[in-house]
Amino acid sequence: MPPLDSYLSLCQRQREIQLLGTTASLLNWDQETFLPPSAAPYRAEQLAALSSLTHRMATSEEVQRLLEESEAIGFPNDSVEFSNVRQIRRNFDRAMKIPNDLVEEFARICSHGHHAWVAARQKSDFSLFAPHLSKILEFTRRKAEYWGYPDHPYDALLEGYEPGMTTREVRLVLEGLAPQQSNLLSAISNHQATQAIPTISGHFPENAQRQFNQEVAAAFGFDFQAGRIDATAHPFCTTLGPRDVRLTTRYDLTDFTQSLYSVLHEAGHGLYEQGLPVENFGLPSGESVSLGIHESQSRLWENKIGRTRAFWDHWLPRAQELFPDARSLTPESITASVLRVKPSFIRVEADEVSYDLHIALRFELELALVEGSLPVEEVPSAWNARFHSLFGLTVPDDARGCLQDIHWSMGGIGYFSTYTLGNLNSAQLFEAALASSPTIGSDLANGQYASILNWMRTNIHQHGQRWSAPELIERATGQRTQNTAHLRYLESKYLSA
Amino acid sequence: MPPLDSYLSLCQRQREIQLLGTTASLLNWDQETFLPPSAAPYRAEQLAALSSLTHRMATSEEVQRLLEESEAIGFPNDSVEFSNVRQIRRNFDRAMKIPNDLVEEFARICSHGHHAWVAARQKSDFSLFAPHLSKILEFTRRKAEYWGYPDHPYDALLEGYEPGMTTREVRLVLEGLAPQQSNLLSAISNHQATQAIPTISGHFPENAQRQFNQEVAAAFGFDFQAGRIDATAHPFCTTLGPRDVRLTTRYDLTDFTQSLYSVLHEAGHGLYEQGLPVENFGLPSGESVSLGIHESQSRLWENKIGRTRAFWDHWLPRAQELFPDARSLTPESITASVLRVKPSFIRVEADEVSYDLHIALRFELELALVEGSLPVEEVPSAWNARFHSLFGLTVPDDARGCLQDIHWSMGGIGYFSTYTLGNLNSAQLFEAALASSPTIGSDLANGQYASILNWMRTNIHQHGQRWSAPELIERATGQRTQNTAHLRYLESKYLSA
Numbered sequence: 001m002p003p004l005d006s007y008l009s010l011c012q013r014q015r016e017i018q019l020l021g022t023t024a025s026l027l028n029w030d031q032e033t034f035l036p037p038s039a040a041p042y043r044a045e046q047l048a049a050l051s052s053l054t055h056r057m058a059t060s061e062e063v064q065r066l067l068e069e070s071e072a073i074g075f076p077n078d079s080v081e082f083s084n085v086r087q088i089r090r091n092f093d094r095a096m097k098i099p100n101d102l103v104e105e106f107a108r109i110c111s112h113g114h115h116a117w118v119a120a121r122q123k124s125d126f127s128l129f130a131p132h133l134s135k136i137l138e139f140t141r142r143k144a145e146y147w148g149y150p151d152h153p154y155d156a157l158l159e160g161y162e163p164g165m166t167t168r169e170v171r172l173v174l175e176g177l178a179p180q181q182s183n184l185l186s187a188i189s190n191h192q193a194t195q196a197i198p199t200i201s202g203h204f205p206e207n208a209q210r211q212f213n214q215e216v217a218a219a220f221g222f223d224f225q226a227g228r229i230d231a232t233a234h235p236f237c238t239t240l241g242p243r244d245v246r247l248t249t250r251y252d253l254t255d256f257t258q259s260l261y262s263v264l265h266e267a268g269h270g271l272y273e274q275g276l277p278v279e280n281f282g283l284p285s286g287e288s289v290s291l292g293i294h295e296s297q298s299r300l301w302e303n304k305i306g307r308t309r310a311f312w313d314h315w316l317p318r319a320q321e322l323f324p325d326a327r328s329l330t331p332e333s334i335t336a337s338v339l340r341v342k343p344s345f346i347r348v349e350a351d352e353v354s355y356d357l358h359i360a361l362r363f364e365l366e367l368a369l370v371e372g373s374l375p376v377e378e379v380p381s382a383w384n385a386r387f388h389s390l391f392g393l394t395v396p397d398d399a400r401g402c403l404q405d406i407h408w409s410m411g412g413i414g415y416f417s418t419y420t421l422g423n424l425n426s427a428q429l430f431e432a433a434l435a436s437s438p439t440i441g442s443d444l445a446n447g448q449y450a451s452i453l454n455w456m457r458t459n460i461h462q463h464g465q466r467w468s469a470p471e472l473i474e475r476a477t478g479q480r481t482q483n484t485a486h487l488r489y490l491e492s493k494y495l496s497a
Numbered sequence: 498m499p500p501l502d503s504y505l506s507l508c509q510r511q512r513e514i515q516l517l518g519t520t521a522s523l524l525n526w527d528q529e530t531f532l533p534p535s536a537a538p539y540r541a542e543q544l545a546a547l548s549s550l551t552h553r554m555a556t557s558e559e560v561q562r563l564l565e566e567s568e569a570i571g572f573p574n575d576s577v578e579f580s581n582v583r584q585i586r587r588n589f590d591r592a593m594k595i596p597n598d599l600v601e602e603f604a605r606i607c608s609h610g611h612h613a614w615v616a617a618r619q620k621s622d623f624s625l626f627a628p629h630l631s632k633i634l635e636f637t638r639r640k641a642e643y644w645g646y647p648d649h650p651y652d653a654l655l656e657g658y659e660p661g662m663t664t665r666e667v668r669l670v671l672e673g674l675a676p677q678q679s680n681l682l683s684a685i686s687n688h689q690a691t692q693a694i695p696t697i698s699g700h701f702p703e704n705a706q707r708q709f710n711q712e713v714a715a716a717f718g719f720d721f722q723a724g725r726i727d728a729t730a731h732p733f734c735t736t737l738g739p740r741d742v743r744l745t746t747r748y749d750l751t752d753f754t755q756s757l758y759s760v761l762h763e764a765g766h767g768l769y770e771q772g773l774p775v776e777n778f779g780l781p782s783g784e785s786v787s788l789g790i791h792e793s794q795s796r797l798w799e800n801k802i803g804r805t806r807a808f809w810d811h812w813l814p815r816a817q818e819l820f821p822d823a824r825s826l827t828p829e830s831i832t833a834s835v836l837r838v839k840p841s842f843i844r845v846e847a848d849e850v851s852y853d854l855h856i857a858l859r860f861e862l863e864l865a866l867v868e869g870s871l872p873v874e875e876v877p878s879a880w881n882a883r884f885h886s887l888f889g890l891t892v893p894d895d896a897r898g899c900l901q902d903i904h905w906s907m908g909g910i911g912y913f914s915t916y917t918l919g920n921l922n923s924a925q926l927f928e929a930a931l932a933s934s935p936t937i938g939s940d941l942a943n944g945q946y947a948s949i950l951n952w953m954r955t956n957i958h959q960h961g962q963r964w965s966a967p968e969l970i971e972r973a974t975g976q977r978t979q980n981t982a983h984l985r986y987l988e989s990k991y992l993s994a
Contacts, residue, residue, distance in 0.1 A: 019546040022539075023520060030523060038723040039741035042519075042778075046738070049516040053550075226535040241543070244536035281539075 006069035007081060011283055013066065014088060017057045018282030022240050024050040029246055032232045055103075059095050067092060080285050083466045087284030090163070097146045106139045110411040117409030124399035126380045133408060134376045137369055140413050144370070154370050157414030161291045162421060164468030169480070170363070170417050173424065177483040178360040182390055184487065185353050188341045188494045197340050198333045202325025204256035212256065212322050213249065213263040216315060220301055221453045222247075222267045223274055235262040237269035237298075242281035245270045256323055257338055261302055268301035269294055271453065275461025283464075290469035291415070292481070293460065295422020296429055303352050304430045304489070305444060305452070309335045314447035341494060343391045345400040353490055356423055357390045362405070362416040370413065425473055427486035429460070432477040503566035504578060508780055510563065511585060514554045515779030519737050521547040526743055529729045552600075556592050564589060577782050580963045584781030587660070594643045603636045607908040614906030621896035623877045630905060631873045634866055637910050641867070651867050654911030658788045659918060661965030666977070667860070667914050670921065674980040675857040679887055681984065682850050685838045685991045694837050695830045699822025701753035709753065709819050710746065710760040713812060717798055718950045719744075719764045720771055732759040734766035734795075739778035742767045753820055754835055758799055765798035766791055768950065772958025780961075787966035788912070789978070790957065792919020793926055800849050801927045801986070802941060802949070806832045811944035838991060840888045842897040850987055853920055854887045859902070859913040867910065922970055924983035926957070929974040 024047060031043050057063070067089055075082040113132035120129035141153060149155035152167040162170075210229070218224060226243035235249045247266040252258040272294060280286025288294050305311060312331040319326045326334075341351045347358040365382060368374035374382055383402040384395040395401040407415050433455040434441050443451045459476040466472075470480050477485075521544060528540050554560070564586055572579040610629035617626035638650060646652035649664040659667075707726070715721060723740035732746045744763040749755040769791060777783030785791050802808060809828040816823045823831075838848045844855040862879060865871035871879055880899040881892040892898040904912050930952040931938050940948045956973040963969075967977050974982075 016546060019543050023524060023543050023547065026523060026527060027520060030527070034725060034727070036721065036723050036725055036741055038720070039738050042738035042740060046516050046520050049513060050520065223535070224533065226533050228531060228533055230531070241536050241539035243539060244533055 003069060003073045006066050007073060007075075007085070010063065010066040010070050010088065011084070013057070013060075013063055015282035017054050020050055020054045020057070022244075024054070025238050026240050029238050029240065032234075032236070033230045033248065055095065059092065063088075063092065080280075080466060084284050087465050091284075094147060094160075097148070098143055099146070102139070102142065102146070106143070106411060109135050109139060110409070113411070114406070114409045117403065117406070121399050121403040124397040124403065126398040126403055127377075129403065129409070130376050130379070133379070136408065136411055137376065137413070140411065141370065141372075154367055154414060157370070158417070161415050161418050162469055163290055164470050165290070165292070165421070167367070169470075170421070171367075173481060173483050174356075174360055174363055174417060174420055177356060177420070177424075177486070178390065180483075180487055181353070181356055181360075181490070184490055184494075185341070185343060185357065185391075188353050188490075189343070191495060192341055195336065197336045198329075200255045200257060200326075200329070200334070200337055202254070202323070204253055204323050204325060206251045206253065208322040209251055209256050209259050212319055213260055215318065216260065216306075217247075217263055217267040217270075219447065220264070220267055220271065220305070220449050222270050226274060227270055229263060229266075235266055237266040237273065239273045242278040242286070245273045256319070256326070257334075261306060261338070264306040265298045265302035268298035271301065271456070272297040272461055275453075275457045276464055277462055280464060285464040285466055287464055289463070289465045289467070289472060291418035292421030292425055293469050293472065295419055296425035297456065297460070299352075299422050299426035300430055300452075300456070304426060305449070307338050307352070308444075308493075310445045310447075311335075312338075313445075339494065343393060345387075345393065345395060346404055352423070353494060354391070356420045356486075359416050359420040361386050361390060363420075365402075366413055366416065421481055424481050424483055424486045427489040428473065428477045428479075428482065429456070430489070431485045433459075500566060500570045503563050504570060504572075504582070507560065507563040507567050507585065508581070510554070510557075510560055512779035514551050517547055517551045517554070519741075521551070522735050523737050526735050526737065529731075529733070530727045530745065552592065556589065560589065577777075577963060581781050584962045588781075591644060591657075594645075595640055596643070599636070599639065599643070603640070603908060606632050606636060607906070610908070611903075611906045614900065614903070618896050618900040621894040621900065623895040623900055624874075626900065626906070627873050627876070630876070633905065633908055634873065634910070637908065638867065651864055651911060654867070655914070658912050658915050659966060660787055661967050662787070662789070662918070664864070666967075667918070668864075670978060670980050671853075671857055671860055671914060671917055674853060674917070674921075674984070675887065677980075677984055678850070678853055678857075678987070681987055681991075682838070682840060682854065682888075685850055685987075686840070688992060689838055692833065694833045695826075697752045697754060697823075697826070697831070697834055699751070699820070701750055701820050701822060703748045703750065705819040706748055706753050706756050709816055710757055712815065713757065713803075714744070714760055714764040714767075716944065717761070717764055717768065717802070717946050719767050723771060724767055726760060726763075732763050734763040734770065736770045739775040739783070742770045753816070753823070754831075758803060758835070761803040762795045762799035765795035768798065768953070769794040769958055772950075772954045773961055774959055777961060782961040782963055784961055786960070786962045786964070786969060788915035789918030789922055790966050790969065792916055793922035794953065794957070796849075796919050796923035797927055797949075797953070801923060802946070804835050804849070805941075805990075807942045807944075808832075810942075836991065840890060842884075842890065842892060843901055849920070850991060851888070853917045853983075856913050856917040858883050858887060860917075862899075863910055863913065918978055921978050921980055921983045924986040925970065925974045925976075925979065926953070927986070928982045930956075 027043060027047050027050065031040070035043055067085070070085045071089065073081075075085065109132070113129070113136050116132045117129050120126060140157065144153035144156040147156040147159070149159075150166070154167040158165055158167060158170065213229065214224065217229070227245040227247065229247045229249060231250060232248040233250060235247075237245065237247050239245050247263060247270050249259045249262040249266065272288060276286050276288065278286070309331060312335050316326070316329060316331050316334060320329070339351075341353045343354050344350060347355070350358055361383065364386065365374060365379065368382070369376070369379070379402050380398055387393065387395050387401065405416075407413070433452055436455065437451065440451045440455065443449070460472065463472060467475065474480050524540060524544050524547065528537070532540055564582070567582045568586065570578075572582065606629070610626070610633050613629045614626050617623060637654065641650035641653040644653040644656070646656075647663065651664040655662055655664060655667065710726060711721065714726070724742040724744065726744045726746060728747060729745040730747060732744075734742065734744050736742050744760060744767050746756045746759040746763065769785060773783050773785065775783070806828060809832050813823070813826060813828050813831060817826070836848075838850045840851050841847060844852070847855055858880065861883065862871060862876065865879070866873070866876070876899050877895055884890065884892050884898065904910070930949055933952065934948065937948045937952065940946070957969065960969060964972065971977050
């Protein structure tokens with residue numbers, strides 16, 4: 001086979017694997033949206049069958065051979081072909097390094113762990129989950145050893161979510177952020193305590209919420225010919241094909257901004273997915289590069305664009321047409337309401353000023369757990385102590401403390417830090433975009449979103465996995481991920497008024 | 498491997514294939530319900546990938562070996578195991594007899610044929626579809642030769658939809674039915690011309706229609722923990738798992754009975770699917786036996802139960818709670834309205850008296866086309882002439898004539914007759930059920946559906962593919978499919994009032 005044919009066949013295999021991968025995503029999407037309750041066990045079997053099939057295809061001897069032949073071609077370092085081969089190799093090696101029986105055993109442990117976590121959270125009793133978390137940690141450490149790492153076992157875990165990032169770098173950025181953000185939180189809380197902040201109340205029918213959310217997302221640039229929004233308990237974004245991006249949200253009939261900001265967040269993810277090069281779908285060059293970049297996009301549209309006075313100057317009149325109960329609001333009052341900063345126990349309900357403190361806490365605990373310096377049974381006390389030092393609040397129970405998140409129960413150790421990386425990247429990209437073109441700022445003030453979207457398309461979306469996330473951010477903003485732009489953004493947004 | 502293990506492994510393989518088969522069904526269901534428009538081409542690729550995978554698995558050498566070993570076990574003729582092996586062999590042989598390249602070529606021809614049919618129907622110009630139909634017929638005849646048949650090439654086609662039925666038997670039953678039904682149609686039309694039949698009108702909101710349909714379907718016994726109803730352009734029922742049966746309907750906001758009767762029809766299919774033995778899901782003993790049996794269940798709940806005065810005596814009060822615009826109706830007037838008989842050009846809009854005449858026409862033409870005695874280009878004139886003789890109406894154009902149905906364009910030659918077999922089986926089963934137990938009739942009059950459902954569960958649903966459809970009907974009713982019960986049913990229902 002001539003060398004280039006090997007590369008083309010390798011790409012063909014990747015696309016075939018992706019056809020099944022996106023089919024599994026549909027099984028998952030349907031599970032969250034429409035699956036009848038009694039159908040859950042069979043759905044798990046369907047998902048397991050697809051997962052085993054794609055794993056077998058992705059680690060086949062044929063793929064290995066085509067990969068070796070493609071590497072031997074010697075594509076230029078800066079070519080798309082080079083980056084595709086590099087990323088396929090990386091994924092192949094990561095998949096091959098873990099023995100199959102460990103993969104299966106880990107899946108079983110996480111499945112039990114997840115059920116135990118659900119029960120433990122319900123009873124707010126960490127001890128029910130502790131033995132499962134111990135096992136999950138033990139296997140996570142073993143996986144890290146199989147994968148290997150330059151410096152810290154956590155590097156190997158991070159690589160699964162934020163390829164190219166190191167524990168050392170994340171630690172530096174996050175540990176520098178926490179004390180400053182803690183101070184900022186106090187200052188902003190004090191500042192807001194002097195202001196009268198209204199609360200949104202009334203009845204906001206679901207149909208009207210759907211309509212409003214859809215109009216805003218469409219104005220942002222989300223293509224509804226190639227996507228849709230449905231209702232789920234927990235909002236998410238998933239891609240079922242190159243022109244099939246599904247967002248979900250949940251509706252609070254007493255406050256239409258809840259579903260709105262979920263949609264703006266998920267639409268940010270969706271705009272990234274819709275901005276990836278369609279012709280490369282199924283190849284690394286057509287896929288998102290990391291969670292920290294993905295979250296930069298969702299946070300941008302949710303917070304930098306949606307949670308602003310400019311947004312409400314433009315959109316409140318339309319909201320008032322759709323919602324009679326929004327007619328007493330002013331752009332000023334609704335903005336104040338959605339910018340309310342109030343430390344609370346639950347991460348997913350946190351405002352953007354306190355959010356990263358929730359992450360700092362989890363990141364510290366995860367590191368200590370992986371290193372073994374924190375025994376599992378001490379998680380609740382460590383959590384509560386650290387929470388008090390960061391927020392000045394006493395955690396009332398485990399359900400509102402160390403049991404609130406699903407991540408550990410599903411084996412997702414190493415995931416949390418990407419939320420803060422997303423916030424930092426978001427602020428850094430937004431600053432760079434505004435600096436690059438004077439029209440972006442004025443466009444946003446006029447409810448025009450094409451220029452900011454085009455900037456993201458050009459600097460982030462179109463590149464897929466051509467560069468690693470740290471390199472991509474450096475190319476787009478001139479420096480690697482820092483915490484400075486984020487702090488500047490929060491300070492000017494929340495302390496200038 | 499001990500012999501029984503071969504059989505158990507064979508069953509295991511069948512269940513694994515079914516996991517992918519039902520996943521393909523989800524891809525199809527989503528395509529009809531929620532797929533964004535631009536996502537259609539990729540969805541076709543996903544479906545093709547799944548179909549090729551399942552075909553490869555179903556025709557693997559391993560399956561062949563396990564099948565041979567299972568046949569050598571010598572299960573008793575009346576055992577479930579025997580019927581499972583028999584049916585797996587039948588499906589395996591049918592799949593193996595057609596060369597792979599013919600399968601692929603036929604899929605391509607039908608795909609082009611389908612697109613041509615859509616355009617031809619839009620322009621009401623049969624000549625645009627004719628060359629495609631010629632090709633489809635040529636390949637259909639070749640497939641029939643590969644499959645082989647006892648007597649007539651049409652036998653081989655029928656076997657795909659109504660296994661165990663012969664062309665000779667269908668012809669006998671259908672050709673005997675047409676003249677009697679044609680006479681009945683005239684008599685009933687004349688009878689109804691003397692009556693004032695009201696028309697349903699008003700505004701019936703979709704939410705209220707959904708609620709009403711769901712309550713009726715639940716009362717019939719449809720399990721919404723293991724199923725659901727969504728909206729599509731064309732109603733259907735599909736099974737995505739042993740406890741996951743999805744119905745669809747469409748809503749006419751000016752007449753709530755349109756979506757209702759679609760739901761009752763599809764719920765009839767769904768009750769059959771939900772009545773199949775869950776523990777055998779993926780095996781022939783857990784699958785429906787034929788289209789003509791399936792349609793007997795949908796027609797039973799739609800027409801024998803739903804389209805009656807007893808139904809409206811029970812359900813009209815609830816409808817009137819949900820629909821203010823139904824408050825002027827009486828049980829008598831709404832029953833008269835849904836029993837209106839009026840010959841028309843379109844099969845899917847036909848009442849139950851004229852429906853089978855539409856089928857008789859198609860069956861005759863299909864036979865002549867397969868035999869080659871009717872040239873493709875003469876289809877429109879043959880259609881229109883026969884239509885006139887059956888209905889006394891002049892077909893105004895091909896769109897309302899020979900281009901109205903999708904079936905031929907998708908290669909579904911041999912399918913139509915199962916609709917009439919369904920009607921005949923339905924009447925025959927209903928008569929047998931009523932005769933078997935005096936309580937079924939009075940239960941129906943009181944809006945109690947458990948006894949008729951239990952009769953169908955016992956006599957039809959639970960048997961899966963244990964016996965062929967003709968044998969199943971004979972066991973349940975004492976005779977093979979006849980047209981007599983159907984004629985008795987129509988006459989007493991439409992001429993007694």
